[in-house]
Amino acid sequence: MSDKRIESVKKLFTSQSAKVETNRGEAYYETLFDQCRQRLDALRELPPVSNRIDFKNAIFDEGIDRRDFLKWASATTAMLMLPASFTPLVAEAAELMNRIPVVWIELQDCAGNSEALLRSDGPKIDEIILDIISLEFHETLMAASGHQAEKQLEDAIETFKGKYILFVEGSIPRGIDGYYGTIGAKAETFEEHLLRLANDAAAVVAVGSCATFGGVPAAAPNPTDAVGVMEMVHGKPIINIPACPANPSNMVGVILHYVLTGQIPELDSLLRPKFAFGYRIHDNCERRAHFDAGEFVEEWGDEGAKNNFCLYKMGCKGPMTFNNCSIIRYNEGVNWPVGVGRGCIGCSEPDFWDKYAYERPMANANIKAPTGGVEKTVDEFGLGLLTAAGIGIGIHAAGSAIFGKKSHVEEEA
Ligand code: SF4
Ligand code: SF4
Numbered sequence: 018m019s020d021k022r023i024e025s026v027k028k029l030f031t032s033q034s035a036k037v038e039t040n041r042g043e044a045y046y047e048t049l050f051d052q053c054r055q056r057l058d059a060l061r062e063l064p065p066v067s068n069r070i071d072f073k074n075a076i077f078d079e080g081i082d083r084r085d086f087l088k089w090a091s092a093t094t095a096m097l098m099l100p101a102s103f104t105p106l107v108a109e110a111a112e113l114m115n116r117i118p119v120v121w122i123e124l125q126d127c128a129g130n131s132e133a134l135l136r137s138d139g140p141k142i143d144e145i146i147l148d149i150i151s152l153e154f155h156e157t158l159m160a161a162s163g164h165q166a167e168k169q170l171e172d173a174i175e176t177f178k179g180k181y182i183l184f185v186e187g188s189i190p191r192g193i194d195g196y197y198g199t200i201g202a203k204a205e206t207f208e209e210h211l212l213r214l215a216n217d218a219a220a221v222v223a224v225g226s227c228a229t230f231g232g233v234p235a236a237a238p239n240p241t242d243a244v245g246v247m248e249m250v251h252g253k254p255i256i257n258i259p260a261c262p263a264n265p266s267n268m269v270g271v272i273l274h275y276v277l278t279g280q281i282p283e284l285d286s287l288l289r290p291k292f293a294f295g296y297r298i299h300d301n302c303e304r305r306a307h308f309d310a311g312e313f314v315e316e317w318g319d320e321g322a323k324n325n326f327c328l329y330k331m332g333c334k335g336p337m338t339f340n341n342c343s344i345i346r347y348n349e350g351v352n353w354p355v356g357v358g359r360g361c362i363g364c365s366e367p368d369f370w371d372k373y374a375y376e377r378p379m380a381n382a383n384i385k386a387p388t389g390g391v392e393k394t395v396d397e398f399g400l401g402l403l404t405a406a407g408i409g410i411g412i413h414a415a416g417s418a419i420f421g422k423k424s425h426v427e428e429e430a
Contacts, residue, residue, distance in 0.1 A: 026345055030095035033296075037098050046100055049278075053106050056279045057113060065115040066153070066177075072112045072146075096266070096345070097274060097282075098292050110277040114146055117276055118177040119184060120170070121155040122214060124207040125198050125234050125243055126187025130225040131157045133262035133347075146269050153181065167201055174217050182275065183218035184268075185211060188227040188234045189249050190241035197241040211249060220254040220281055221246060222271060226364050229259040229287075236370035247288060254281050257288040259340075261364040266345050267293040287367065289339070298335035298361050301343040304328065322358060333360030334373040340365040 076086055090108035094101060123131070153173035154166075161169055173181065187207075190197035195206030205213075215221050223246040226232035234243035247255050258267050271290060274282045282290040299305065307313070308327040315321055315330060327333070335343070338361050346353040355361055363373030 026092050026096070026350070030092070030098070030344065031101075033098065046102070050103065050106070053103070053110075053277050056277065057106060057109050060113045060116045060276065063116050066118050072115070093270070093273065096292060096341075097270060106277060107273065110273050111146055113276055114272060117272065118153050118173065118181040119272070120153050120173055120177075120181045120214065120218070121184040121186065122210065123156060124185065124187030124211065124228070125190050125241065126225065126227050128157050128186070129262040130186045130268075131155070134265050134268070146273075153177065164202070174214060178217045180219055181217075182272070183214050183221045184224055185221060185228045185246050186224050188231045188243035188245060190234070190243050192240070192242040208249060211246065215246075215250045215253055218253060220256065220275070221250055222256045222258060222268075223247065223288075224258050224263045224268060226259050226261040226369060229257040229289075230367040230369070232261065233370050235368075255288050256281055256284065256290060258293070259287075259289065259365040260342065261369075264293075264340075264342055264345060264347065267341070285339075289365070293341050294339045294365065296339060296341045296344060298338045298340055298343045298355070301341075302335055302355055303343075304355060325358075328355060328358070328360040331360050332362075332375065334363035334366075335361040337373065338363040338366055 087104070087108060090111065091101065091104045093111075094104045094107045097103075097107070099107070121131075153176075154170045156166060159166060159169065189195075189207050189211055191208060195208040196204075198207035199205060200207065200210050223229045227234055227243070228246050230245045231239070231243045231248075232245075234241060235245075245257075247257065256271055258264075258271060260267075267290070270293060271282065274280075274290070274292075282292055285291055285294060287294075299308070302308075304325060304327045307325070308329055312324075312326040313321055313330040314326050314328055317331070329336070333355065335355065342353050343355065346356070363369045366373060
């Protein structure tokens, strides 16, 4: 992300976090600061789960100096809706990301979220952090396959029982007793696989529209009877990071939040972190002034389109959609769908394919506003770190890496 982009992202998030800060009060943040300090001290005492990549070396190898890193930490602190005084803690938490084991599984999906993680050809800090996390199993990124891969997974869940964060990409097909999707030589169904791995996880993070709400596989007529993780997993903390694909910054934000606080972030009623999904696309859209002025694109390629007018009449669902992509954008902040002239299709909302992904205005679509109304914004939300469902300090006592990161695998390939 360019310096200019980091500054504008920071400005937008800071204005929101300042409001949250005012609501919470000084005592709240003092307690939280102490809590995070203790958490980081405890993590620092532990050896890394994977020590093959050193964070500081990795960022310096990429030509990122300390000043750039602190700028990123400052923008990320604002994104997490924390006061600026937390910036050194966030920077420290980034360095300690390798203390938390992560297991990533893919079910009924296109691997688009994994692809989003890897897309950068010039890794910046978010991408480097995703190299640093202790990714103990990821079938798309790992070099092993077949029985060897299965063994790595079994070793990881045994070694880090009750301590790993399980990332799930893809929906779960329930039709024909789950046999639309099986994995491994024993033909374990996706449903059985998910439930077994979720059972020993500290928390489950559903990544992308399919894992959260069923996504495209669940679109009518939903031939495989696909559902999202929260329909299947019960009794575990679940965090939903929807979007197609989920934004890597939000994935990093969730892990960073856990490293920093030992808790999952405060969630909305759809289990989405409020720090990322407490924003309505429409409220931070660069075309909003045209909406307010009644200046719309009426057909593709007209003068309105050439002048970047509002896309509402072409079917933009930004007024109904909660996500921060109009602020942080995609591909290192280069651009986002509305920025390139296509309307938002509401990919971070449930049933988006059936309800939102067609190009006609909401006014013609017989769709009601989300619960709470479309004007309910982050002003009324705010992070409730101390009251968020705690998932404990799920840190490991010891353990060695079962396999290396993307770059390590590439080295071996
Ligand atoms: S383009 Fe979409 S999100 Fe942007 S102002 Fe228009 S309706 Fe709202
Ligand atoms: S603009 Fe809308 S459809 Fe596009 S990524 Fe963001 S939420 Fe999804």
